[in-house]
Amino acid sequence: MSDLFPKDSWYALGGSAALDAGAVSPACLFGEERVVWRGEDGASHVWHNQCIHRGMRLQYGFVDQNRLSCRYHGWRFGGDGKCAYIPAHPDMIPPDDFCVPAFPSVESDGLIWTTAGEPGDSPPDLSDFDNLAFCRSLIIDADPAGVARAVSGLESARPVSNGVTAAALSTDETLVLAVQPLNDRKCQLHILVSSTSADTPATRHKCSAWARKFRWQVENNDIPQPAPQAAGGQETTR
Numbered sequence: 698m699s700d701l702f703p704k705d706s707w708y709a710l711g712g713s714a715a716l717d718a719g720a721v722s723p724a725c726l727f728g729e730e731r732v733v734w735r736g737e738d739g740a741s742h743v744w745h746n747q748c749i750h751r752g753m754r755l756q757y758g759f760v761d762q763n764r765l766s767c768r769y770h771g772w773r774f775g776g777d778g779k780c781a782y783i784p785a786h787p788d789m790i791p792p793d794d795f796c797v798p799a800f801p802s803v804e805s806d807g808l809i810w811t812t813a814g815e816p817g818d819s820p821p822d823l824s825d826f827d828n829l830a831f832c833r834s835l836i837i838d839a840d841p842a843g844v845a846r847a848v849s850g851l852e853s854a855r856p857v858s859n860g861v862t863a864a865a866l867s868t869d870e871t872l873v874l875a876v877q878p879l880n881d882r883k884c885q886l887h888i889l890v891s892s893t894s895a896d897t898p899a900t901r902h903k904c905s906a907w908a909r910k911f912r913w914q915v916e917n918n919d920i921p922q923p924a925p926q927a928a929g930g931q932e933t934t935r
């Protein structure tokens with residue numbers, strides 16, 4: 698994976714509002730499968746997407762109050778990833794090492810963030826963006842580094858953090874674009890919009906239309922590349 702996407706960084710997995718209480722969803726980061734789920738208490742969790750018993754993908758499980766139940770033999774795992782109940786042995790207290798590997802799950806600015814490493818701090822602070830609203834996520838069939846380069850070539854683009862860039866949508870609307878590297882051939886782009894006025898359906902519609910066009914351009918190598926800069930910051934002419 699490109700140096701643009703260090704594992705010791707935070708990456709968005711999707712919009713917080715898209716994950717209802719009791720929902721279970723598959724996810725991927727750097728080619729590693731994850732399961733994302735939300736308990737009835739509202740807490741979100743990001744785990745390795747494999748049951749420790751017989752390897753069933755946990756994405757097919759279901760939420761039982763604040764535990765995730767594997768679909769195969771019904772082992773229940775608490776929010777800390779530890780197995781809390783085994784239906785075939787109802788009187789058994791599962792040992793502490795019966796535990797699904799869990800990753801950080803932090804929700805801020807309308808997104809669920811996680812990491813594949815040890816970022817050591819909190820997800821990017823997007824509080825400088827007024828009226829920031831999550832718009833949508835979409836998968837792009839292109840390598841994450843290429844998508845990041847295309848994003849950095851957008852009008853008024855400026856980096857916010859690893860994989861996160863702000864760019865102009867219009868004179869009073871700013872896109873905040875978070876790239877989630879799925880693997881080395883595919884990524885997911887999470888799109889938020891900040892505007893000087895309140896969030897409206899029209900703004901989101903415009904944002905969504907922009908996203909579909911951007912995806913088409915990237916997947917078809919139709920993105921204008923930034924003009925090369927000569928020494929002193931002047932654009933080259935020929």
Ligand code: FES
Nearest residue numbers: 748750751767770
């Ligand atoms: S494979 Fe998950 S409980 Fe058996």
